[in-house]
Amino acid sequence: MRVNSWTPSEEDEESDMASQASYEALEPATLGARLRDVPGLAERVGGAPETWQVREVGDGNLNLVFIIEGPAGQVVVKQALPYVRLVGDSWPLPLYRAFYEFHALDRQARRDPGAVPEIFHFDEAQALIVMEYLSPHxxxxxxxxxxxxxxxxxxxxxxxxxxxxxxxxxxxxxxxxxxxxxxxxxxxxxxxxxxxxxxxxxxxxxxxxxxxxxxxxxxxxxxxxxxxxxxxxxxxxxxxxxxxxxxxxxxxxxxxxxxxxxxxxxxxxxxxxxxxxxxxxxxxxxxxxxxxxxxxxxxxxxxxxxxxxxxxxxxxxxxxxxxxxxxxxxxxxxxxxxxxxxxxxxxxxxxxxxxxxxxxxxxxxxxxxxxxxxxxxxxxxxxxxxxxxxxxxxxxxxxxxxxxxxxxxxxxxxxxxxxxxxxxxxxxxxxxxxx
Amino acid sequence: MRVNSWTPSEEDEESDMASQASYEALEPATLGARLRDVPGLAERVGGAPETWQVREVGDGNLNLVFIIEGPAGQVVVKQALPYVRLVGDSWPLPLYRAFYEFHALDRQARRDPGAVPEIFHFDEAQALIVMEYLSPHxxxxxxxxxxxxxxxxxxxxxxxxxxxxxxxxxxxxxxxxxxxxxxxxxxxxxxxxxxxxxxxxxxxxxxxxxxxxxxxxxxxxxxxxxxxxxxxxxxxxxxxxxxxxxxxxxxxxxxxxxxxxxxxxxxxxxxxxxxxxxxxxxxxxxxxxxxxxxxxxxxxxxxxxxxxxxxxxxxxxxxxxxxxxxxxxxxxxxxxxxxxxxxxxxxxxxxxxxxxxxxxxxxxxxxxxxxxxxxxxxxxxxxxxxxxxxxxxxxxxxxxxxxxxxxxxxxxxxxxxxxxxxxxxxxxxxxxxxx
The missing domain is CATH 3.90.1200.10 (Aminoglycoside phosphotransferase (APH), C-terminal lobe)
Known part of the structure; x- marks a missing residue:
């Protein structure tokens, strides 16, 4: 079939369950271990993942944001949360917004080079984007x-x-x-x-x-x-x-x-x-x-x-x-x-x-x-x-x-x-x- | 994945080949035999499919249109052509438009009952819709x-x-x-x-x-x-x-x-x-x-x-x-x-x-x-x-x-x-x- 047969009403639940099953909110202590195999990341941060310094930043209304620092440099890790923290977890919000954020960043980077942070990695199941650390912005x-x-x-x-x-x-x-x-x-x-x-x-x-x-x-x-x-x-x-x-x-x-x-x-x-x-x-x-x-x-x-x-x-x-x-x-x-x-x-x-x-x-x-x-x-x-x-x-x-x-x-x-x-x-x- | 990963540039060719492989333009002589197993059609037209009267009608710019007549009644069969006949087959046109026509008819029938012909059957591979015969319209x-x-x-x-x-x-x-x-x-x-x-x-x-x-x-x-x-x-x-x-x-x-x-x-x-x-x-x-x-x-x-x-x-x-x-x-x-x-x-x-x-x-x-x-x-x-x-x-x-x-x-x-x-x-x- 040539046409798009995807309908959110059917697939939302299924794939929400699928991604929520493997989805795990990031924690500073285990961040290095979870990201150690991301292609190119070890080189960019430098040193052994267990030695990486991890700081949580951001206001965290909708997302977790961490800065990972190593001897070679720093990156930002942003992960969508499955709810709006501003009003507690009573307001669920789909993790797939990370997918759209990734695609939007990709298009913005092509349409206006240098306007947005460089993207190093996107993990759809974890709703997670690893990107350039902007400093001293x-x-x-x-x-x-x-x-x-x-x-x-x-x-x-x-x-x-x-x-x-x-x-x-x-x-x-x-x-x-x-x-x-x-x-x-x-x-x-x-x-x-x-x-x-x-x-x-x-x-x-x-x-x-x-x-x-x-x-x-x-x-x-x-x-x-x-x-x-x-x-x-x-x-x-x-x-x-x-x-x-x-x-x-x-x-x-x-x-x-x-x-x-x-x-x-x-x-x-x-x-x-x-x-x-x-x-x-x-x-x-x-x-x-x-x-x-x-x-x-x-x-x-x-x-x-x-x-x-x-x-x-x-x-x-x-x-x-x-x-x-x-x-x-x-x-x-x-x-x-x-x-x-x-x-x-x-x-x-x-x-x-x-x-x-x-x-x-x-x-x-x-x-x-x-x-x-x-x-x-x-x-x-x-x-x-x-x-x-x-x-x-x-x-x-x-x-x-x-x-x-x-x-x-x-x-x-x-x-x-x-x-x-x-x-x-x-x-x-x-x-x-x-x- | 929750999102629509369909992109026309990739799938168009594939599924076009797939549907064009099985697609066969209708002909009056074999129409009865090809449609004999359509659910409910035999009852609606009546008699044996080989005795059905088939007339080609319509101006045929974009489609073939036939009227099938039997002792119990008549139906219209509309099939999309893979090209615009107005300018010869040099202007190809996708067969999937029958899919959109079917979905549009379905929505119009629900939004304004009685406004459009009743649909009896849709065959996506053949780009074919069997519908109510309107007479004396x-x-x-x-x-x-x-x-x-x-x-x-x-x-x-x-x-x-x-x-x-x-x-x-x-x-x-x-x-x-x-x-x-x-x-x-x-x-x-x-x-x-x-x-x-x-x-x-x-x-x-x-x-x-x-x-x-x-x-x-x-x-x-x-x-x-x-x-x-x-x-x-x-x-x-x-x-x-x-x-x-x-x-x-x-x-x-x-x-x-x-x-x-x-x-x-x-x-x-x-x-x-x-x-x-x-x-x-x-x-x-x-x-x-x-x-x-x-x-x-x-x-x-x-x-x-x-x-x-x-x-x-x-x-x-x-x-x-x-x-x-x-x-x-x-x-x-x-x-x-x-x-x-x-x-x-x-x-x-x-x-x-x-x-x-x-x-x-x-x-x-x-x-x-x-x-x-x-x-x-x-x-x-x-x-x-x-x-x-x-x-x-x-x-x-x-x-x-x-x-x-x-x-x-x-x-x-x-x-x-x-x-x-x-x-x-x-x-x-x-x-x-x-x-």
């Missing part, structure tokens, strides 16, 4: 809370978003190859379902897992009573769940970026799925804006200049995205979409077609941005930018600015011309009292 | 050329479009089930590729398989030089190829509908694929409009009244679509999209959300409609409405009206408020000289 979110700047951040991530969006779509890929990949990733149901619920739906009603800062009730009520707002959010959910334009990172926020003072990598694509081209850059922008709005809780005299730097990062990221997208459009448009026979070969350029497409990508990005600004303050997984502001009386008005700007982005996505206007809007809310 | 296109009316046509097909669109989407389906089905249909690459090329791209450049009526050169040039027009068509192609809102019929025109004076069935979903909700009704509307514009080549004194009846069918189809979609929205909205917890459970209705969604479906439908009006006159597969007008000097100006209205639909989809305005536009072009 730190999680970008922590650096932004600490007020640190990263040289070249905007250019690097803007290019990453453009390259993965363009090269993962039928602007570039052969349709048969791309459709086979869509079928592969369509096997991932539970992970997108988390985004679908937590991001697009929970913020807009009194969902069980929600919580928000006291003092926000009036603003939250304003969001939840707005039928047109919820209609736009659900329309975006429909586009997120029923759109296979390109392979997304799927969770691109400042916690999925590691950086030094001038080097940047993207990590953790375990939420990779096919979706709209504007999704990744929209979610990322929301996280920059939340950093922006939270800064009065973290900065002193350098508040203004650091906030302005964050807006420069936003403008720069979109500029880099558009520049790189345009370059790829002109040099790598080999897929079936917008073929040259319709444009260049007829003696006129395709720039208006590209501009019209990017205009829609921009509007999707703004809508996703607004939704992400809501869910990180109202739904289950809040972010440290706001959460690390201990005083709710200081935190609430900052979160309120963020919520109300999110609302304006969702309702007015098609009226905001560009990233300059977006940043001007952020400055306006930054001075506002909206509680 | 005739192909709707032939009836429209002959000036015949069909009572209830608009209501029946409008409801079919609404039911298949709604019940095949995550407005209704559980996400896991829908995503598994998306993965299944993602195995179909070659069939969508035909639509992608012939419908969305070929009309807008001098593609090898194109032909058009002499006298249209100036109009064709106006279409092909219009960059914004081609940009909108390619954006729609991107939406068609990268959108899994619902399972489409994929080729819903007046040749895919069989009717009596007052009964209607939908046939031939071998181009079924996931795509935007507005696709089927948009393509169908184009075919009604092409019937409308072609009528001066077919009618006499009854021209005006018959053309007005066709516009009533268009208005009625959209009215029935919206009414049925609204009914299902209120009674069967059980999927993850637009959940009741966000609307009804918060004390306000969801009608504005439904209206906003239907507005986008409408605009997609108009865009698809305009594109279909172009491709049927400029690309490979013309339709009989125009082709059966023997005199090119009569045909060309009628086709020109159709082409120019298609252009306005594509460029102005968001400015046309409703089906009444659409039909008013058709009347305007119908009196116009646009060559």
């Amino acid at each position: 730190r999680i970008l979110r922590h650096k932004l809370i600490a007020g640190e700047r990263v040289e070249g951040l905007a250019a690097r991530i803007g290019a990453f978003c453009a390259r993965t969006a363009f090269r993962g779509s039928e602007l570039s890929m052969a349709s048969a190859e791309k459709k086979a990949d869509v079928a592969l990733f369509a096997g991932n149901v539970e992970i997108p379902a988390i985004t679908e619920d937590l991001v697009f739906t929970d913020p807009y009603y009194a969902a069980e897992k929600n919580h928000h800062t006291p003092g926000l009730d009036a603003v939250v009520a304003r969001l939840r009573e707005h039928v047109a707002l919820k209609a736009r959010v659900q329309r975006m959910l429909m586009r997120f769940a029923s759109n296979t334009e390109t392979l997304l990172h799927g969770d691109l926020h400042s916690g999925s970026i590691m950086a030094t003072a001038d080097a940047v990598r993207v990590i953790d694509p375990e939420f990779a799925q096919y979706g709209p081209m504007g999704f990744d850059i929209g979610m990322l922008t929301a996280n920059y804006l939340m950093s922006y709005f939270s800064q009065p809780g973290h900065r002193g005299a350098d508040l203004d200049s650091y906030q302005e730097w964050l807006l420069e990062v936003i403008e720069g990221t979109f500029a880099a995205f558009e520049t790189e997208f345009a370059r790829l459009w002109d040099t790598e448009r080999t897929g079936m979409l917008y073929p040259r026979c319709l444009f260049e070969a007829q003696g006129h350029g395709s720039a208006p077609a590209r501009a019209a497409l990017l205009r829609e990508v921009w509007q999707d990005a703004l809508t996703v941005c607004g939704i992400e600004m809501h869910r990180r303050v109202l739904s289950l997984a809040h972010n440290a930018d706001f959460e690390s502001i201990a005083d709710p009386a200081l935190r609430a008005p900052l979160e309120a600015r963020n919520l109300m700007m999110g609302r304006e982005l969702i309702l007015g996505a098609e009226t905001i011309p560009d990233a300059v206007a977006l940043c001007a809007m952020a400055r306006r809310y930054n001075g506002a009292c909206v509680t | 005739r192909i709707l296109r032939h009836k429209l050329i002959a000036g015949e009316r069909v009572e209830g046509l608009a209501a029946r097909i409008g409801a079919f479009c609404a039911r298949t669109a709604f019940r095949g989407s995550e407005l209704s389906m559980a996400s896991a089930e829908k995503k598994a089905d998306v993965a299944l249909f993602a195995g179909n690459v070659e069939i969508p590729a035909i639509t992608e090329d012939l419908v969305f791209t070929d009309p807008y450049y001098a593609a090898e398989k194109n032909h058009h009526t002499p006298g249209l050169d100036a109009v064709v040039a106006r279409l092909r030089e219009h960059v914004a027009l081609k940009a909108r068509v390619q954006r729609m192609l991107m939406r068609f190829a990268s959108n899994t809102e619902t399972l489409l019929h994929g080729d819903l025109h007046s040749g895919s509908i069989m009717a009596t004076a007052d009964a209607v069935r939908v046939i031939d979903p071998e181009f079924a694929q996931y795509g935007p909700m507005g696709f089927d009704i948009g393509m169908l509307t184009a075919n009604y409009l092409m019937s409308y514009f072609s009528q001066p080549g077919h009618r006499g004194a009854d021209l005006d009244s018959y053309q007005e009846w066709l516009l009533e069918v268009i208005e009625g189809t959209f009215a029935a679509f919206e009414t049925e979609f609204a009914r299902l929205w209120d009674t069967e909205r059980t999927g993850m999209l637009y959940p009741r917890c966000l609307f009804e459970a918060q004390g306000h209705g969801s009608a504005p959300a439904r209206a906003a969604l239907l507005r986008e479906v409408w605009q997609d439908a108009l865009t698809v409609c305009g594109i279909e009006m172009h491709r049927r006159v400029l690309s490979l597969a013309h339709n009989a409405d125009f082709e059966s007008i023997a005199d090119p000097a009569l045909r060309a100006p009628l086709e020109a009206r159709n082409l120019m209205m298609g252009r306005e639909l594509i460029l102005g989809a968001e400015t046309i408020p409703d089906a009444v305005a659409l039909c008013a536009m058709a009347r305007r072009y119908n009196g116009a000289c646009v060559t």
Whole structure:
């Protein structure tokens, strides 16, 4: 039979039992012994496996993360956990997400060389990836809370978003190859379902897992009573769940970026799925804006200049995205979409077609941005930018600015011309009292 | 392994060889002997298989179609051919499309009982479906050329479009089930590729398989030089190829509908694929409009009244679509999209959300409609409405009206408020000289 006969309802249980039967969560004491036969690993770490130094790191919401160190070097070992630790093991989560993370990393590495950690080994049964240890990189979110700047951040991530969006779509890929990949990733149901619920739906009603800062009730009520707002959010959910334009990172926020003072990598694509081209850059922008709005809780005299730097990062990221997208459009448009026979070969350029497409990508990005600004303050997984502001009386008005700007982005996505206007809007809310 | 490891590039060849090895095109003389063991068939047809009367019918572009008749009744046997007969066997086409046609018929029968022929048997290796014989039904296109009316046509097909669109989407389906089905249909690459090329791209450049009526050169040039027009068509192609809102019929025109004076069935979903909700009704509307514009080549004194009846069918189809979609929205909205917890459970209705969604479906439908009006006159597969007008000097100006209205639909989809305005536009072009 030529067609894909795999159905998750049948095979999920079987193979879950199979992999869970052999699956064993890693422990520091036995890590060396369990990984000693991984091809090339002994050479890379050096010394005898029983002498390897093993440290557990990472916040461990969804995964175990270890660093193995030996005389020759260090590697990272990441293993998926069969549940979400944030809420205890009452929320099971399939181990197969490591499979999708591995495939996403593989595609990202090919589409934007140097953007993601190098992969040394993947063990599907153990849901385990051995990869490059990044040092002295730190999680970008922590650096932004600490007020640190990263040289070249905007250019690097803007290019990453453009390259993965363009090269993962039928602007570039052969349709048969791309459709086979869509079928592969369509096997991932539970992970997108988390985004679908937590991001697009929970913020807009009194969902069980929600919580928000006291003092926000009036603003939250304003969001939840707005039928047109919820209609736009659900329309975006429909586009997120029923759109296979390109392979997304799927969770691109400042916690999925590691950086030094001038080097940047993207990590953790375990939420990779096919979706709209504007999704990744929209979610990322929301996280920059939340950093922006939270800064009065973290900065002193350098508040203004650091906030302005964050807006420069936003403008720069979109500029880099558009520049790189345009370059790829002109040099790598080999897929079936917008073929040259319709444009260049007829003696006129395709720039208006590209501009019209990017205009829609921009509007999707703004809508996703607004939704992400809501869910990180109202739904289950809040972010440290706001959460690390201990005083709710200081935190609430900052979160309120963020919520109300999110609302304006969702309702007015098609009226905001560009990233300059977006940043001007952020400055306006930054001075506002909206509680 | 839980995930779908199927890749078309590897398995296509293998299983093609496998099925082509056992595949044998049907012949009338041996049909009875080959089908004698099909469960239940002997009872349904009656008598001894060697006495069955076998007639070959159908235009046979892509398939062989036979009618088997015996003392107890008749059945239809449809078998896919491994090539497109329209252009000889130089254009191979995978036999597996019978597999997708079977699955599409199965889903359509469940989503809109009575809309499609009953299926009695499916043989995957022979790419063969045995199904209900429809009598005295005739192909709707032939009836429209002959000036015949069909009572209830608009209501029946409008409801079919609404039911298949709604019940095949995550407005209704559980996400896991829908995503598994998306993965299944993602195995179909070659069939969508035909639509992608012939419908969305070929009309807008001098593609090898194109032909058009002499006298249209100036109009064709106006279409092909219009960059914004081609940009909108390619954006729609991107939406068609990268959108899994619902399972489409994929080729819903007046040749895919069989009717009596007052009964209607939908046939031939071998181009079924996931795509935007507005696709089927948009393509169908184009075919009604092409019937409308072609009528001066077919009618006499009854021209005006018959053309007005066709516009009533268009208005009625959209009215029935919206009414049925609204009914299902209120009674069967059980999927993850637009959940009741966000609307009804918060004390306000969801009608504005439904209206906003239907507005986008409408605009997609108009865009698809305009594109279909172009491709049927400029690309490979013309339709009989125009082709059966023997005199090119009569045909060309009628086709020109159709082409120019298609252009306005594509460029102005968001400015046309409703089906009444659409039909008013058709009347305007119908009196116009646009060559």
